[in-house]
Amino acid sequence: MLYLLLELVIMKPYSLITIAITFLLLNFSVRVHALEGETIEEIRAVQLYSQDALIEMINANTHLDKVLADRCQLVQDIEARAEVLKVPAYQFLWGDMLAWGVCVDEEPARGIGYIEDAANQGLPAALEQLGRYYANGTLVQEDKERAVVYLREASALKNLKAQIQLVELFLAGYGSPYDYEDAYHWLHNAITNDKAQHKKIASYLDELETLMHPKAVRAAKRPMDS
Numbered sequence: 001m002l003y004l005l006l007e008l009v010i011m012k013p014y015s016l017i018t019i020a021i022t023f024l025l026l027n028f029s030v031r032v033h034a035l036e037g038e039t040i041e042e043i044r045a046v047q048l049y050s051q052d053a054l055i056e057m058i059n060a061n062t063h064l065d066k067v068l069a070d071r072c073q074l075v076q077d078i079e080a081r082a083e084v085l086k087v088p089a090y091q092f093l094w095g096d097m098l099a100w101g102v103c104v105d106e107e108p109a110r111g112i113g114y115i116e117d118a119a120n121q122g123l124p125a126a127l128e129q130l131g132r133y134y135a136n137g138t139l140v141q142e143d144k145e146r147a148v149v150y151l152r153e154a155s156a157l158k159n160l161k162a163q164i165q166l167v168e169l170f171l172a173g174y175g176s177p178y179d180y181e182d183a184y185h186w187l188h189n190a191i192t193n194d195k196a197q198h199k200k201i202a203s204y205l206d207e208l209e210t211l212m213h214p215k216a217v218r219a220a221k222r223p224m225d226s
Helices: 002-010 013-035 040-044 051-059 063-069 075-083 088-100 108-120 124-136 144-156 160-171 177-188 195-209 214-220
Strands: none
Touching: 051 063, 051 088, 051 124, 063 088, 075 088, 088 108, 088 124, 108 124, 124 144, 124 160, 144 160, 144 177, 160 177, 160 195, 177 195, 177 214
């Protein structure tokens, strides 16, 4: 401490002025944010999301809303965990931010690349989103057969949204009949408390059953993981 004080004493005046101005600007910046509706403590309290918490947000489609609610303060941390640490959930989040210009400049091609990286690591939400994008032609060119590939992988990982979309594509004539049994099996064992979704699943199973051999239907009705 004594050494530091001596350093300051012999420092040129303009250096001391520079330090003082820097401190005042940093303090002013924090207070401006506080005046916009947040306390200084709230600004300092923004914590990086755990992988489990982030996956929950992704599955609920609230991940981008959360980044905005946190006033884009974690952009550099998110990028580092996606690009350097290659954490699948953060690759997906960073990709979605880039794809839609959330807190960063919009770069759809680069964003899709990160979502593909997350999919290649087996993140169900990434596989489902890519399948949905290719099925609907969102950001990418429409490619139903490619959509089937992604949605089948996500379905095998128990992603219900993917399972429903996969059967929709099968009923529309896309994909292979050899995959009908698996698709029926997954939906037959699906659990949901959404009444509209429950009714849709029952309807899709009835339609898919008409395209299958009775023996395949019986096999598909086995309990999950049996």
